[in-house]
Amino acid sequence: MGSTGDKIKGMANEAAGNIKQAAGRMMDKPDLEAEGFAQERKGEAQQAVGKGKDAVKNVVDKV
Secondary structure, rough: OOOOHHHHHHHHHHHHHHHHHHHHHHHHOOOHHHHHHHHHHHHHHHHHHHHHHHHHHHHHHHH
């Protein structure tokens, strides 16, 4: 998958994680809140992978 795809999936996971966390807090469901937290972190990691791919591509393009 390309860097853009990683970033998009990462943003989607981050958004879904934030929604789950808020829903978990509102409904007093710590399991759902924890699941949202984990999904948000997964999204952040996916975005970091996409940014890393961009950085590598930029270095290769300069060479």
